[in-house]
Amino acid sequence: xxxxxxxxxxxxxxxxPLIQSEINHATPVRARDVVVHYGTKQALFGVSIDxxxxxxxxxxxxxGCGKSTFLRCINRMNDTIVGCKVTGKIELxxxxxxxxxxxxVELRARVGMVFQKPNPFPKSIYDNVAYGPKIHGLAQSKxxxxxxxxxxxxxxxxxxxxKDRLNEPGTGLSGGQQQRLCIARAIxxxxxxxxxxxxxxxxxxxxxxxVEELIDELRENYTIVIVTHSMQQAARVSQKTAFFHLGKLIxxxxxxxxxxxxxxxxxxxxxTGRIG
Amino acid sequence: MTExxxxxxxxxxxxxxxxxxxxxxxxxxxxxxxxxxxxxLTAILAAVGMLGLLLWTIVSQGLPAFTQTxxxxxxxLSAELVDPADLEATNWRAVVTGGLNAALGETASPAQQRLLxxxxxxxxxxxxxxxxxxxxxxxxxxxxxxxPAADPFDGLNKGQVLRxxxxxxxxxxxxxxxxxxQLSAQGRVTAPFNWGLFFNADxxxxxxxxxxxxxxxxxxxxxxxxLISFPVGIASAIYLEEFAPKNRWTDLIEVNINxxxxxxxxxxxxxxxAVFIQIFGAPRSAPLSGGLVLSLMVLPTIIIxxxxxxxxxxxxxxxxxxxxxxxxxxxxxxxxxxxxxxxxLTGTIIGMAQALGETAxxxxxxxxxxxxxxxGGILDASTSLPTQIFIWADSPERGFVSRTSAAIMxxxxxxxxxxxxxIYLRSKLERxx
Amino acid sequence: MPAxxxxxxxxxxxxxxxxxxxxISEMGGMVEQAITEGAMxxxxxxxxxxxxxxxxxxxxxxxxxxxxxxxxxxxARRQPMAADLRMVVxxxxxxxxxxxxxDMAKQLAKRTLQLENLGLAPKFYNGVKHMxxxxxxxxxxxxxxxxxxxxxxxxxxxxxxxxxDAIYNSLFRExxxxxxxxxxxxxxxxxxxxxxxSLERVGDHATNIAEAAYYLETGRHLGAxxxxxxxx
Numbered sequence: 001x002x003x004x005x006x007x008x009x010x011x012x013x014x015x016x017p018l019i020q021s022e023i024n025h026a027t028p029v030r031a032r033d034v035v036v037h038y039g040t041k042q043a044l045f046g047v048s049i050d051x052x053x054x055x056x057x058x059x060x061x062x063x064g065c066g067k068s069t070f071l072r073c074i075n076r077m078n079d080t081i082v083g084c085k086v087t088g089k090i091e092l093x094x095x096x097x098x099x100x101x102x103x104x105v106e107l108r109a110r111v112g113m114v115f116q117k118p119n120p121f122p123k124s125i126y127d128n129v130a131y132g133p134k135i136h137g138l139a140q141s142k143x144x145x146x147x148x149x150x151x152x153x154x155x156x157x158x159x160x161x162x163k164d165r166l167n168e169p170g171t172g173l174s175g176g177q178q179q180r181l182c183i184a185r186a187i188x189x190x191x192x193x194x195x196x197x198x199x200x201x202x203x204x205x206x207x208x209x210x211v212e213e214l215i216d217e218l219r220e221n222y223t224i225v226i227v228t229h230s231m232q233q234a235a236r237v238s239q240k241t242a243f244f245h246l247g248k249l250i251x252x253x254x255x256x257x258x259x260x261x262x263x264x265x266x267x268x269x270x271x272t273g274r275i276g
Numbered sequence: 277m278t279e280x281x282x283x284x285x286x287x288x289x290x291x292x293x294x295x296x297x298x299x300x301x302x303x304x305x306x307x308x309x310x311x312x313x314x315x316x317l318t319a320i321l322a323a324v325g326m327l328g329l330l331l332w333t334i335v336s337q338g339l340p341a342f343t344q345t346x347x348x349x350x351x352x353l354s355a356e357l358v359d360p361a362d363l364e365a366t367n368w369r370a371v372v373t374g375g376l377n378a379a380l381g382e383t384a385s386p387a388q389q390r391l392l393x394x395x396x397x398x399x400x401x402x403x404x405x406x407x408x409x410x411x412x413x414x415x416x417x418x419x420x421x422x423x424p425a426a427d428p429f430d431g432l433n434k435g436q437v438l439r440x441x442x443x444x445x446x447x448x449x450x451x452x453x454x455x456x457x458q459l460s461a462q463g464r465v466t467a468p469f470n471w472g473l474f475f476n477a478d479x480x481x482x483x484x485x486x487x488x489x490x491x492x493x494x495x496x497x498x499x500x501x502x503l504i505s506f507p508v509g510i511a512s513a514i515y516l517e518e519f520a521p522k523n524r525w526t527d528l529i530e531v532n533i534n535x536x537x538x539x540x541x542x543x544x545x546x547x548x549x550a551v552f553i554q555i556f557g558a559p560r561s562a563p564l565s566g567g568l569v570l571s572l573m574v575l576p577t578i579i580i581x582x583x584x585x586x587x588x589x590x591x592x593x594x595x596x597x598x599x600x601x602x603x604x605x606x607x608x609x610x611x612x613x614x615x616x617x618x619x620x621l622t623g624t625i626i627g628m629a630q631a632l633g634e635t636a637x638x639x640x641x642x643x644x645x646x647x648x649x650x651x652g653g654i655l656d657a658s659t660s661l662p663t664q665i666f667i668w669a670d671s672p673e674r675g676f677v678s679r680t681s682a683a684i685m686x687x688x689x690x691x692x693x694x695x696x697x698x699i700y701l702r703s704k705l706e707r708x709x
Numbered sequence: 710m711p712a713x714x715x716x717x718x719x720x721x722x723x724x725x726x727x728x729x730x731x732x733i734s735e736m737g738g739m740v741e742q743a744i745t746e747g748a749m750x751x752x753x754x755x756x757x758x759x760x761x762x763x764x765x766x767x768x769x770x771x772x773x774x775x776x777x778x779x780x781x782x783x784x785a786r787r788q789p790m791a792a793d794l795r796m797v798v799x800x801x802x803x804x805x806x807x808x809x810x811x812d813m814a815k816q817l818a819k820r821t822l823q824l825e826n827l828g829l830a831p832k833f834y835n836g837v838k839h840m841x842x843x844x845x846x847x848x849x850x851x852x853x854x855x856x857x858x859x860x861x862x863x864x865x866x867x868x869x870x871x872x873x874d875a876i877y878n879s880l881f882r883e884x885x886x887x888x889x890x891x892x893x894x895x896x897x898x899x900x901x902x903x904x905x906x907s908l909e910r911v912g913d914h915a916t917n918i919a920e921a922a923y924y925l926e927t928g929r930h931l932g933a934x935x936x937x938x939x940x941x
Binding site for chain 1: 718792795928
């Protein structure tokens with residue numbers, strides 16, 4: 001009984017290894033005491049979390065709570081921001097991703113990213129998906145590249161919609177299709193982890209549902225981390241949920257528990273829509 | 277709507293939109309709108325009017341220069357005058373006089389003979405010589421050629437020289453007018469399109485002067501300017517925008533570039549004179565030196581417009597490429613630069629147009645020289661379109677007045693053409709497919 | 710779990726939840742009244758009161774429907790989460806238990822109408838009276854625990870359920886004795902036995918409400934949290 005009660009960890013035990021006894025998976029991404037500064041402003045205050053393998057982990061929290069910042073630490077997209085300093089440790093399969101010897105280009109191939117606004121390249125649908133395999137040299141021949149593109153589009157559930165117009169511009173697709181194209185583009189390089197930064201915030205409910213269905217399917221093969229403003233979406237797609245507030249990880253746990261019985265008052269106030 | 281109470285009002289009840297005060301205020305606001313519109317319209321009309329006046333002046337002055345009065349004469353090439361073996365030794369002036377005499381009858385005195393020969397261009401002797409040289413078999417018979425009339429008679433034919441002015445006050449004498457009328461009566465006077473304006477180099481005689489040298493010179497100038505400023509400008513802009521750390525030094529560089537763009541162009545001319553010509557020994561009056569100076573002047577424009585074009589590329593594209601694991605170089609070369617190209621090209625063409633119209637720095641490095649042949653390369657002495665205009669505007673001959681305006685029209689034509697290319701490129705390449 | 714929650718940002722949502730709570734409270738009051746009056750009608754064999762209780766049940770049913778409708782509407786429009794979600798879900802459960810309790814009161818009223826012509830010896834119904842008092846108390850305590858979100862009180866209610874069972878068992882034996890003493894008592898005593906059974910069921914519903922109160926407050930099921938309960 002005590003095990004159940006203590007399952008959802010709170011910040012009181014931050015820093016200690018959080019072994020998820022309930023979620024019986026390996027944890028390819030482990031973060032310990034991650035602190036981020038933007039110039040003199042501190043954006044994250046010691047975040048420690050394990051991301052379970054082949055499942056969807058959702059980060060929720062109000063705007064500016066640091067959830068996107070943390071997400072972007074996982075594939076070092078914050079490197080591009082001037083004045084951004086990351087301390088602490090994030091491990092991918094046991095290797096510190098902030099180790100100077102680690103190649104950030106390789107990291108980003110292993111940890112793909114899908115952004116808030118669908119951002120296909122202004123190229124053809126084929127070229128969009130083929131871009132990653134091309135720059136990383138994943139395809140030895142044209143037919144191998146074709147195969148990667150086709151299977152990626154199939155996995156992204158876009159194949160039937162675009163198979164007759166692979167040479168048409170990716171920007172000509174609808175918003176939901178563009179976002180699935182971006183997902184296909186991300187999975188074309190065979191990542192282990194896919195980060196999604198509010199992937200449905202620019203989509204209508206139907207397109208959102210399609211993308212959510214896709215996320216649920218991708219969960220079989222990929223470890224997915226999703227940042228979302230929609231608590232309903234987090235509740236629908238994720239197995240694990242982490243609540244961020246003012247740069248701190250307030251609470252993490254199984255999604256059912258977070259949304260029916262959060263342990264922390266701030267979490268409760270946020271997810272029930274109360275003034276926190 | 278007006279019936280409902282306004283929420284949140286305390287003791288004082290707010291005036292409603294339908295009240296008298298609100299209506300009066302609205303009326304004042306509409307009046308202010310109208311005043312602003314009228315003021316703007318007036319300003320636009322004034323600007324358009326002045327521009328129209330300028331254009332009208334230039335066009336009305338320049339148009340006559342696009343035709344040139346020619347006199348068709350049969351020049352007798354008797355064997356005693358012309359020696360086919362030694363054309364250089366021939367007295368071509370005598371041949372020309374012979375042609376005039378053939379049309380108008382013999383004139384007695386040498387003084388009259390001189391007056392008569394003034395009707396056609398002083399260069400007629402060279403025109404005839406070149407024609408005969410091209411076709412020596414004509415010696416012994418005669419050759420019929422249309423030669424340009426001299427500037428005063430060109431003016432007379434176009435009505436610029438008035439016949440009712442007292443003889444002493446005009447450059448043509450009554451006798452010359454009589455001869456010219458006689459030639460005209462014989463149907464020898466024509467006024468075809470003035471191809472010479474485009475295919476002749478500069479000359480002391482307006483009727484022979486053309487823009488070929490200036491156009492070629494401007495072409496070489498722009499070539500040098502483009503080859504230097506385009507790659508250097510884009511490379512600097514990419515470095516500053518994509519790679520340079522944002523610190524005090526890059527700020528300083530940025531401020532300096534912006535200031536350079538506003539620098540008076542004559543300063544660049546001084547720099548070119550002092551550095552390129554005196555220190556590096558670049559040839560004076562040559563398109564190389566001029567192009568170097570102009571490229572310095574155009575660089576800030578290209579850098580600024582390229583940076584603006586790079587900045588305008590949505591960050592989502594960079595993020596997408598970076599997120600795929602593209603390197604910085606790949607992000608810039610494969611995504612950002614191609615998307616920024618329309619903006620960069622537009623900026624470059626605007627810069628080139630600016631260089632094409634620039635005069636002051638070229639004057640300082642001696643590109644206002646009198647050069648009678650088009651330059652053969654970037655090291656030959658040459659003029660450019662604006663400096664040619666400057667030279668002609670300085671010349672006293674009546675014919676240069678309209679040629680100056682004509683040259684301005686040609687220059688404006690080139691500028692319009694370049695701007696049209698910029699607009700075309702922008703609309704063509706910017707289509708996000 | 711925080712003891713007090715802040716107000717919702719959306720006040721109309723807050724109002725709806727408050728209204729829902731009020732409806733439960735109101736329905737609870739109606740059901741308590743129905744049980745009390747039903748039992749009184751039985752003990753006094755009051756024909757009119759029994760008829761009143763039977764018609765009152767229709768109002769209770771309506772109340773349940775109203776609560777269900779507002780819960781469905783809140784779920785559809787507000788997507789309640791966490792404590793709010795537990796509140797609306799348990800509201801359905803509690804309304805259901807209350808409606809069943811109302812049915813039990815109706816059962817008492819029906820038995821009253823059948824016992825009317827037979828008459829009752831006071832010794833027969835003493836036990837039933839005692840049981841009715843205990844059940845009413847339990848129901849009231851469970852509703853209070855639910856409305857005040859008092860998990861301790863809810864555990865108390867559950868622990869007291871055993872007492873009702875014990876009383877029912879002894880009452881069963883007592884009535885059985887009367888029936889064996891004189892077969893003419895069999896009809897009355899059987900009716901009373903069914904009434905006692907109905908009251909015992911009300912006690913079960915009170916326990917259900919208490920369990921809902923516990924879940925509402927803690928987010929855990931009382932059945933699972935065995936150690937919270939007193940040893941049997």
